[in-house]
Amino acid sequence: MGFGPYLLLATLEGLVTAAVLSLMALGLSLVFGVMRVVNVAHGEFFMLGAVLAWYFSSLVAGDPALGFLLALALSPLVVALIAWVSDRLVLSRLKYEPEATIVATIGLLYIIQQLALTYYGADSRPVEAPFTWRIQLPWFGYSGYKLAVIGASILLVALTALLMMRSRIGLIMRATQYDSETAQAFGIPVRRVYSAVFALGAALAAIAAVLVVPIRQAHYLMGQEPLLLSFIVVIIGGLGSLRGTVVAAVLIGLSDGIISMFFSPTLAKMLATLLVALVLVFRPQGLFGTAAR
């Protein structure tokens, strides 16, 4: 295969990674931005989204699109509910102390992972894609569904941006982010906002997972790698910055696609981690983040 088609395939693969990663990292970044909570269990919310997607889609016989749509509707809802309960039961009781919440979310990670292992099992299971168009290019065939994932992700990121920038809920969230004490003094129910943000962050991870599960299958250990990549993305982009997260996700996704295709996947991970180190040294607030006040 010539260089051109090779690069095209690498770019397409990189964009799929970037699409999933931006949704996932957006959730992580939102939770950190508003609540100052480093959510180590974020990868497990992703995994839970995929596992539930398998469960919901297996309830519907017939056209695979029906099962997939059911999963897309219900899986993020259930994950959001679980996140909301976790926030009420655990994080709020720790008064969102940064060190305590890191340890608590690590605990949550193991609990969710083991529950998935117990009730879902150690198998990987496929979810049928809602459609199986195969696009035949002159050099190779490509999955139409993967292209749809890229489109869906762009749409969802835009919706989240609108929610944050244009809606009243977004305004409340931003107010809480800038100064939670003053927000509270103005009558904003900060604790409820925190629970809602934690649930929204988890739902974004779950949506990313539902989109990815027809490509990659559901497995109880699948949360680890996207968690690492999302941390890389939010550190490079700047914690709490929506624009930074998206730019960094595309950067990391594309470099992962292209470098791992022309060289090796390990090299792509090495360079991404090196980039994190460089960002931390020269621009600790991230490419688009604002310096801590």
Add this chain to the structure above:
Amino acid sequence: MTSNGISTPFSRRSVLKGLGATTGLITAPGFTRFAQAQSSEPIRIGFQCHRTGIGASYGRWYERTTMAAAKLINEAGGINGRPLEIVIEDDGTDPARGAEVVEKFANQHKVDLVYGTLFSHVVVGSAPAAGELKMPYYVVSEGYHVASGKLNRYCLQPGITDVKAQVRSVAPWIADNLGKKVTLVYPDYAFGHDHRDFFEPAIQAQGGEVVAKVAIPPTETSFTRYLPQIPRNTDVIYHVMVGPAVLTFVKELGEFFGNSGPQLFGFIDSLEAVNINSPGLEFLDGSHFWEGMPRYAQPDQPDYVDFYRKTVGINDEGASVNDANDVSTNAHMFGCWETLFVIKRAMEAANYQGPQDRQKLIEATEAMEEMEAGREHPQGRKIFNGKIHQAFGEQSISKLEGGRLNVVHRTSVEDGLYEAEADYTTQSF
């Protein structure tokens, strides 16, 4: 008790007399009750099982096969008149955990031997621990690591053929029927490296060549990015992938090539525990697979294969009789069954009584040569080479047609035989 006895009411002489009398009584021919009580203790086999981690679907079926075989052995009177007890520990399909499990078996469970492991990195990670603890380690892997001589005298693989022999026996069929220019796609660790290292000389011997080798890291979950490495002049893609991502791999292969790609020859590892009729796999129709033991019941299969399948609990499609979606790892799991029967035979030959006889047990296994096909060896006839601790068996090549795998060729034991490169019997215990 004795030291208390010496200090107060008894004289030294009376205690010595009493001790002497007791010893005499125990060793006297008439005193058999204690000896009997000891010998009816169960023989404990530590089963190092991939219950979790990437080997979990194999682990599940290895466990079912093992329990079925153990039950059968116990119903027939156990080993040397003693029942068999299987002690299971999960190694998480992780080499470090594997070594810990071997130690746990030795120090905590006090088992007679350790058995059952599949994934080559776990075998390689655990083997040194088995050697240090002088613990017989009967693996049901496929890697060449045992036969290579790189492990130690305590490691044996008597129930399943290794990759080097497998690829030697299927290479002539591939060259004659599918094509001579082969691209290998394999996982980038020990098991995959065995395919890489031994298939190339095997296909060259048939006048063929390996035109490209595509190594894929074992943690990879997406494969499209590797597929452009397959050269255009490839006649046959030889694929062998393992773990949770196998289905994704074959699906992406289908998306990439459609129906116009090269011929496919897969090691069934690429589809173990996966339903062949899963959505997205339609393009595999007409392709060929290696199988250690056929997944689908074959029209001409012997009675002992019927018996084996029924006892383990798989239906004619190779899925669990209780759940048609629970597809077995039938191409590998027979190795557990056969290994347990080899252990039984070796323990009987060595008159194994307890851990003090471990050396005799290994020597008895090394002395084995022929294993006849039958209930104890349902996969087929085997030859065991005691020098390299490795069994050689027959292999099946199956064609996927109409949603099922039909055996189209069966290789002989002799097709896979190779010269031993090591001799464990010269190592001291």
